[in-house]
Amino acid sequence: MSNSISITKEKSKYSKNIIAYSVALVIFLVALWLSSQSEGPSKFPKVVTDEFTFTAWVNEGEDYLKKNYRWFTKIIAGYIKAGYYFLEDFLLDSPWVLVTAILFLPCLAVGGLRLALYSLFVVYFWGGTGMWNESLQTVALMGLSVVLCVFFGVILGVLCSQSDRFEAFMKPILDTMQVMPAFVYLFPALFFFGIGGAPAILATMIYAMPPVIRLTNIGIRQVPAQTVESATSFGSNKLQLLFKIKIPLSLPSIMMGINQVIMMALALVVLACFIGAEGIGGQVWLAIRNLDVGWAMEGGLCILFMAIMFDRFSMALSKEPEVIPNDVQKFYLLPQTWERFVIARIIEKPLEYGHYIINFICIKITNSVAYLFQILISLFSKSTAKDIGEFISNRYYIIPSFIIFFIISFIDSNLFSFGSFPEDWKLSIRQPIEDGVKALTVHPGFIAFAKGLRGFVYLNLLRPLDIFLTHIPWWYTMAIFVAIGYFTVGIRFAIITALLLMFIGACGIWSQSMITLSSVLVSVILCFVIGVPLGVIASYNKRYRDIQNVVLDAMQTLPYFCYLIPVLMFFGGGIVSAVLATVIYSIPPIIRLTALGLTQVSGTYSEVSRSFGGTLIQTLRKVKFPLAVPSLVMGFNQTVIMAFAMQIVTPLIGGKGLGLEVFNGLARSDTGRGLAAGIGIVLLAIIIDRITLAWTRKQREALGL
Amino acid sequence: MKISKTISALILSSLLVISSWGSAHAKRLTAAVADWTGGEITCQVAVSILEDELGYKIKRVVFPSGTGLWEAIAAGEIDFACESWPSYAEADTVMLKGPLVYDGDTKFMYEGDGSVKLLGTAGIIGMSDYYIPKYAADSLGIKSWKDLNKHKDKFATIETGGKGRLIGCPVAGWNCHDQKRLDLLGIDFQADELGTEAAAIAEAVAAYERKEPFLLYLWEPHWFFGAYEMVGINLPDHKTCDSFTEANNWKDCGTKAWPATGWAKDYTMNYGNPATFAKAEHADAVKFFSKMKFENADQAVMLVEVKQKKRDLKEVVAEWKKNNPNKWKSWLP
CATH class of the missing domain: 1.10.3720.10 (MetI-like)
Structure with a gap:
């Protein structure tokens, strides 16, 4: 009895999936047909864009x-x-x-x-x-x-x-x-x-x-x-x-x-x-x-x-200061874990004495200064004097630091001037980097790779998607977004989505937003293709994960502007380079969250799966990935947001779309135009963000997490 | 312990700021750094003379050229900018007032509102055109822009599909209107805007090394002409079109006037904020700018030093100043 129920349940789920997939397929085919029918990029009705002069309003408001x-x-x-x-x-x-x-x-x-x-x-x-x-x-x-x-x-x-x-x-x-x-x-x-x-x-x-x-x-x-x-x-x-x-x-x-x-x-x-x-x-x-x-x-x-x-x-x-047991020597320079090596202990010994000496001097100096203050102020008020004296002597780094600063500026202004940073101490890594890049860019194998990648990304991903998205009639794209919004989040969000997209269209930046959308999508696809395998490897190998985390930390510390550099090195300017720079910038979250999702799937699940004879791949595919989906979607979500953020700087190396509009607005001192394009980026990011978040929540609930 | 550490660090840093001493105030001006190398050199020449000879402290601000820069100067955010090319500045006719004098001749009379002051000519005379490499002109027999359509497939890339490709004006703010020009002239090419001068040149160099035909927007003086043999495609002579402005929704004058023509000869100029340069303390700077006349030949030599030999721009300018005192001493007030 219960068996048959579960089968029908299974069946209904299965058929539901089939329906969902076929609906998606039909929608896609219609979109394909529509976009192949249209002559040029889809444009918002001129009546609306002519009436809705957001740019002019902003500029007038700004002037006011x-x-x-x-x-x-x-x-x-x-x-x-x-x-x-x-x-x-x-x-x-x-x-x-x-x-x-x-x-x-x-x-x-x-x-x-x-x-x-x-x-x-x-x-x-x-x-x-x-x-x-x-x-x-x-x-x-x-x-x-x-x-x-x-x-x-x-x-x-x-x-x-x-x-x-x-x-x-x-x-x-x-x-x-x-x-x-x-x-x-x-x-x-x-x-x-x-x-x-x-x-x-x-x-x-x-x-x-x-x-x-x-x-x-x-x-x-x-x-x-x-x-x-x-x-x-x-x-x-x-x-x-x-x-x-x-x-x-x-x-x-x-x-x-x-x-x-x-x-x-x-x-x-x-x-x-x-x-x-x-x-x-x-x-x-x-x-x-x-x-x-x-x-x-x-x-x-x-x-x-x-x-x-x-x-x-x-x-x-x-951070709380580390508490170290009394019988263990405190290390100042080397990692504390090296305490078990004798050599390390010997190296650290002088540092320890140095620390004691400096500490002693600092405390003495500070205390005497504090005492001086205490005497001076106690002429007026005894209790404040005590407070201030305590205040100073508790912070025994400040006074000596100031004395050092004072000595340095005294020497500088009276004895000899230090001036600016000595030029002889030059350190330049420009030439080696330049040489390295040059060597790589004339290397025939690398040229072939770079050219091949550029051609592949452009011909197979970027151009078809660009044409596809810009040529689909705007109302169709909008309807799809609204429908997705309705099914994942709800009616209110669907209405908001419609309004936001209307705004983008009415500002006359529909085709630019579609280009931006396609750049972002291509970047995110590439992030997935590269990032998920890296995350899987990281989830199995702890040492690799540690190294990777350091690299990812550094990547996330670096301002996003700097990601243009390596791409520029090897691929020159152009729209493909813009996509590649976006990939480099926005890949860390997907790697991190894949690894996190897979390692968090509790050991029991995979053990159960193993004990039923599942291979490594089977376990990964059938058990771990489905359970890690919410985490993956979170990674996707963050990657998308970061990819959108990156669109702002990619025009510097040939990116197109809304980012370029923002730049042109800046160069022409046309705030309205830049603002409209900037808002366009925000709106697209918000819509996609809310949809994926809602979807993650549903997945989590379905999985009972 | 922890809290005291925190507070002590905060106090330490704040006390430092408070206890610091102000510096003696030099005469300060803010200058915009141009976003093409020639302009950068001209600007560095002017800035280094102001700094070394007239005792200024100049802040160099990296700011994209275009109407935004003109507005920033009118608002007094930036005090001056160097080597503006009149064909590229849409704001000049609106904001400048007075004559542009070169060698004693009045080249143009501006009748704008005077919200930006014309400081005088920079000296450089610029020419812009579309160029193709000589080998391509010879082998394909291209003599003028009219021959381009016949060979458009040779100029095509994967990005442009069936159309030819123009490596166009790199920055939209320069108002080259490349695509508009191509369309008006009926040249079936697509203009690619690569974002920076460097990116456009990098593309051109790569294409030249591969001996492919390519069409390139460029201007003289530029180091590229020293290294590679290029020929112009003789765009129609410049003719102005008064209605072609953003305010007028880019209403063009057909195929006979700008932007369907080439660029005018550009007598470049330095420009600044009128209020700043009306101050008595800057009288010397005004005099200097009115006398400055930096020549194409000098800039061309320095361009090769900077771009081809990859030398530091400031160093090259300092060297030029040292070796040619007779050239710039006469500009001093």
């Missing part, structure tokens, strides 16, 4: 705002600019030794000897490659953005944590801030806040602030109820509760937020070279414009090393 409110935005920009110039001048005019010390000492104090040595290497790399000034400009831009982000972010986060209504109000705003490609507001910002530092910093704030708001909010909300209760029972009022209990306890979470802010700010600050902000981004762009791969690579590495340094620094800030 410019005329009437620019004085206000200019004042804000003026303050930010003043702060930025101040910081920049300070960094650029200081002797290089002082700048090095400013980066080195906090790293030493917070991250230990390893990070400190790394910071020396980073500083040397900036100077050695001749990008000293540019690197410091980027540091200044990023530093100021981070400070402002953290300041406003923490305030907003605290407000969110105190009021549910405010949190509900902020949530959609934060979502939009995170999804919107930065370019869309980057260049209207230009017209209100001027060129250079100020709009870059403000745009960075929009882009990088959400995590710190979110994490502050979460951190405060997660403070245990018992703690709050006991504090209240001791008579704390609401403000005391907030500042003495809740915020200090949520500091780790806030620090996590700051870490993310730093990384995101760095990515955007580099991109801001398009609106005239100085720094390494400008160098990389110049290098790309000159097709100078070595130069671009040096710039990219400067950014990468800088990013890793700040990442580790902020991580160290939020």
Whole structure:
């Protein structure tokens, strides 16, 4: 009895699948027929596009705002600019030794000897490659953005944590801030806040602030109820509760937020070279414009090393100090696990003594300074004096650091000047990279491969899909999207989808969006073809996975601008290169989530399958993959979003579609045109994002996860 | 411990900023770096003279050329830009006011609103055209643009299908209107916009090495002509079309006027923000710009140094300044 039921169930599921597939096939065939029938690219009815002059409205609105409110935005920009110039001048005019010390000492104090040595290497790399000034400009831009982000972010986060209504109000705003490609507001910002530092910093704030708001909010909300209760029972009022209990306890979470802010700010600050902000981004762009791969690579590495340094620094800030048993020697330079080797212990011994000596000196100096302060201030008030004395002597790195800074600037201004970074210490990897690339580009085998790949991607994927998508009548494409939206998410979403697509069409950028869509689809397909096997390998081999994770971490740290470089090296400019750059940028999530999904499938499932005699492939195909589908779809989702984000920079190497529209808008100072295209990218990304998310949820429910 | 560490690091960094000292303020100007190599050289010549001889501190801003740059200058975000080619600037007739003088002759009288100041000629005289390699012109017998359609299949690539391919103007903001020109002249080619000068040239070099026919948009002076033999395809002589503007929805004047013609001879100029250069402290800079006249021959030599010999641009300009003091000393106020 039960058997027959399960069979019919199986049957009905089977036939349901058949129906679904055949419906999809019919839809596809009709689309194919329609697109082959149409003469040229499908155009939105002229009546609509002529009436719906979004571009003109935006430009008129902008003119109005410019005329009437620019004085206000200019004042804000003026303050930010003043702060930025101040910081920049300070960094650029200081002797290089002082700048090095400013980066080195906090790293030493917070991250230990390893990070400190790394910071020396980073500083040397900036100077050695001749990008000293540019690197410091980027540091200044990023530093100021981070400070402002953290300041406003923490305030907003605290407000969110105190009021549910405010949190509900902020949530959609934060979502939009995170999804919107930065370019869309980057260049209207230009017209209100001027060129250079100020709009870059403000745009960075929009882009990088959400995590710190979110994490502050979460951190405060997660403070245990018992703690709050006991504090209240001791008579704390609401403000005391907030500042003495809740915020200090949520500091780790806030620090996590700051870490993310730093990384995101760095990515955007580099991109801001398009609106005239100085720094390494400008160098990389110049290098790309000159097709100078070595130069671009040096710039990219400067950014990468800088990013890793700040990442580790902020991580160290939020991490608990390691507790090491008393009988074990603490290692400062080598990995702690090497403790079992005698040689390592011998090497570490002097470092340990050095640490003790420096510590001793620092504490003595700090204590005497603290004592001095205590005496001075105790003339006025005894209790404050004690507090301040304690405050100073608890932070025994600060005073000595300042003494060192002071000594350096004293020597520089009175004895001999250090000047800028010594030119003899040049380190250049331009020539070897250039030579390597040249050698590879004339290598006949590689030429054949590159040409073959280019031809294959263009002829078999890109062109057919371009023609197919642009030639299908717009109403048909729209109907398909709406139908998918209806079946996966619901009626409300279907209506929204229709409206959003209507907007794209009415702006007159339908065919450009289809080209963008096809570039993204091709990129995502390639990501899948390359990424899923890599993920599968990673799920079986732990050592390979560890190595791959390091590479992927580095890839995700690098601003997306830098991905144009390797492609440019080997494939030159053109629409295929744009697709390949997109693939490189957006592949990490699919690799990561494939590996994650497959390793997370609990051992019992695969063991059961094995014990029933399933081969490795069978287990993978029949058991692991189906169970890993939600994770795979998540990877797909993230890859798609990243591929859309990349469309903004690919026009630099020959990309087409909406990204090019954004660029042309910028070059022609036509904000409306750029904004319409930018919104187009956002809308396509949002539609696809929501559909895949809803689908994942359904899959999860079906699997009972 | 952890919190104190955090706070101490934060205090450390903030104190640093507060305790830092401001620098003495030099005369500051912001200059846009051009996005083609010739313009970059001209700009570096001007900037290095302002910096080394007139005591300026110049901020170089990388900004795409086009109408956006003109608006940024009018708004005072950027103080000046160098070597604007009038044929490429749609904004010049709207925003400039006054005569463009070259060698004492008034070459053009601008009657715009004066929101951007014409600082004077840059000296470079530019010419633009479409070019094909000499070997292709000889073997196919192409004498002018009228012969192109006969051989369009030889100029085709996988990307263009049946049409020929023009490696077109790389940046849309330059307003070359390549596709429009091809269509108006009835040349069945497709214009490819590759995003950067470098990418377009890279394509051209690769095609030349393979001895394939190709059609290339290019301008003189350019180092490419020193290295490769190219011939122009004699586009019809330039004739202006007043209605062909974005404001007028690109209403063209048919096949007899721009953009169905070639480019005019470009007397290039430097331009800047009127308010900035009206200030007394910049009087020297104004005088310098009015005298500056950088010549094609000089730029051509430096282009070869920079692009073919891959030398640092600033170094090449510094060297030129050292070896030819007589050429630029006369531009000083």
